[in-house]
């Protein structure tokens with residue numbers, strides 16, 4: 001074995017050792033189900049960083065990389081980007097030491113193929129997925145949320161508003177940081193229809209997959225519930241997994 005191979009092997013073991021006991025959760029739910037909002041609420045309580053594949057896509061598009069340009073075509077049409085492309089972005093992001101103690105996945109996996117890629121990756125590290133939280137929101141509620149969603153343009157803030165349910169205090173201005181708000185390129189009526197139709201189809205086998213594994217936790221999250229109450233339910237479930 002060459003010195004280089006020995007070094008690579010030692011490094012793999014070192015990283016596995018650093019990742020031991022990592023707590024890993026996934027937040028799933030349709031477009032507009034409130035994954036970003038819940039991730040923001042539960043992350044500080046679970047003391048874990050959030051990885052959002054939607055944000056990774058938007059970062060890549062903003063940087064104008066070849067991957068970003070490719071992804072943009074899918075996002076604009078309200079379609080999912082190819083599994084392998086998203087998985088590569090995720091894998092690169094998760095290689096950073098700040099994720100060694102664990103993380104909350106937001107928006108990944110969305111297909112059974114992605115779930116299997118994730119399982120293989122966690123297996124390489126000697127980790128397991130503790131729980132998958134599925135935010136269950138009726139379709140009419142999702143439609144109502146998406147069309148009226150506005151998001152803060154400041155990436156480090158990223159706060160989401162709903163023009164009817166949780167409007168900003170000043171029109172088109174973020175309450176937290178004062179930056180202007182924008183409507184996402186995939187929040188057009190056509191893209192919304194496509195995203196909802198895809199989600200309805202893809203969630204069935206994915207739900208079944210995690211049900212079989214015993215890691216699925218379904219969290220009811222209709223428009224009648226306050227986000228803070230939904231977050232409490234997630235935290236209570238996470239506590240039983242710890």
Ligand code: ADP
Pocket residue numbers: 030031032035053054055057074075078079080081082083086106107108109110114186195
């Ligand atoms: P939403 O959940 O509201 O659709 P996201 O911000 O999670 O929003 O994702 C925005 C877009 O980014 C998706 O419509 C899709 O094109 C792309 N994307 C994000 N996550 C994935 C994923 N896991 N697989 C494929 N495409 C993804």
